[in-house]
Amino acid sequence: MEDKKGAVMGTLLKVRVARREMLAEGIAGYELAAVDGAALPDFMAGAHIDVHLPGGLVRQYSLCELPGTQGRYRIGVLRDPQSRGGSARLIDAVREGDELAIGAPRNHFALQGGTQRSLLFAGGIGVTPILCMAQQLAREGRPFEMHYCGRSLSRMAFVDTLRGSGYSDQVRIHVDEGPPAQRFDARTAIGAAAEDSHLYVCGPTGFMDHVLETARSLGWPEERLHREYFAAAPVDHAGDDAFELELLGTGQVVPVRAEQSAAQALLDAGFPLSLSCEQGVCGTCITRVAQGVPDHRDLYLTEEEHLRNDAFMPCCSRARTPRLVIDLQPVNPSCN
Numbered sequence: 001m002e003d004k005k006g007a008v009m010g011t012l013l014k015v016r017v018a019r020r021e022m023l024a025e026g027i028a029g030y031e032l033a034a035v036d037g038a039a040l041p042d043f044m045a046g047a048h049i050d051v052h053l054p055g056g057l058v059r060q061y062s063l064c065e066l067p068g069t070q071g072r073y074r075i076g077v078l079r080d081p082q083s084r085g086g087s088a089r090l091i092d093a094v095r096e097g098d099e100l101a102i103g104a105p106r107n108h109f110a111l112q113g114g115t116q117r118s119l120l121f122a123g124g125i126g127v128t129p130i131l132c133m134a135q136q137l138a139r140e141g142r143p144f145e146m147h148y149c150g151r152s153l154s155r156m157a158f159v160d161t162l163r164g165s166g167y168s169d170q171v172r173i174h175v176d177e178g179p180p181a182q183r184f185d186a187r188t189a190i191g192a193a194a195e196d197s198h199l200y201v202c203g204p205t206g207f208m209d210h211v212l213e214t215a216r217s218l219g220w221p222e223e224r225l226h227r228e229y230f231a232a233a234p235v236d237h238a239g240d241d242a243f244e245l246e247l248l249g250t251g252q253v254v255p256v257r258a259e260q261s262a263a264q265a266l267l268d269a270g271f272p273l274s275l276s277c278e279q280g281v282c283g284t285c286i287t288r289v290a291q292g293v294p295d296h297r298d299l300y301l302t303e304e305e306h307l308r309n310d311a312f313m314p315c316c317s318r319a320r321t322p323r324l325v326i327d328l329q330p331v332n333p334s335c336n
């Protein structure tokens with residue numbers, strides 16, 4: 001979650017589904033090619049794209065393999081029973097040959113530079129960005145170890161790809177239903193914090209929290225823990241109160257009712273705001289806070305960034321003070 005510059009959605013790219021295949025039980029893979037046949041923009045491991053689905057939904061999917069010579073993108077989509085309709089709509093309605101609009105790749109989960117050792121942890125569909133990281137690290141000849149956890153092999157995508165790769169000896173696959181000896185033990189896999197190591201994790205929230213908490217208990221400092229959430233846990237809105245947003249330098253005040261989000265109040269009042277995930281995961285709506293204390297409910301900013309209280313996510317976060325003074329200018333990276 002290092003690069004938070006993607007606060008404004010860019011131009012959309014028109015792509016065609018060149019290939020669709022089932023990668024595992026409940027997981028479909030899509031290969032996307034530019035409609036005009038040109039190579040799609042390059043990207044680095046950890047990047048994701050916004051996919052604009054039929055019916056107006058926009059969902060984020062990690063790019064799961066580094067681009068080959070054809071300049072195409074590959075994404076893996078899990079039919080998630082908890083999803084708000086995006087994954088099911090994509091899997092059910094989008095077939096080979098269909099056209100889609102996507103955003104250019106954005107990267108909030110980039111690998112750190114340098115020659116440090118990387119520890120990669122993937123849970124379930126969280127393998128998509130982590131596979132890409134393994135590919136990039138292997139290509140660059142940098143040291144890494146990857147742990148991939150899942151309930152059963154039949155529900156785990158890319159197992160054959162990993163086992164057949166040139167870096168398979170750096171990959172450990174842990175299956176809940178498999179023999180006890182191969183099951184995932186976070187303390188053993190993570191180990192003591194080494195000066196030059198970075199840890200990356202992606203997967204279901206419970207898995208990620210377990211990995212991150214274990215790493216912290218082993219002495220890993222926060223700046224060497226990197227994560228990407230797919231979705232936020234449901235939030236209880238019963239105690240939400242109304243508050244006000246004042247637009248810096250204008251004196252204009254936008255009331256936010258208890259039952260609406262700050263983002264909705266701003267849009268209803270005619271102020272431009274780019275939204276994507278609408279659950280505090282993607283970073284698209286990041287907004288600078290000049291005064292007041294936000295009630296942070298996102299998974300995008302780190303704890304340290306939350307404590308600074310100089311930015312918030314109006315799609316999901318609210319206010320602890322009666323008024324927040326905000327600046328709707330695109331966020332300058334230096335304030336992150």
Ligand code: FES
Binds near residue numbers: 279
């Ligand atoms: S729209 Fe994704 S964090 Fe707000």
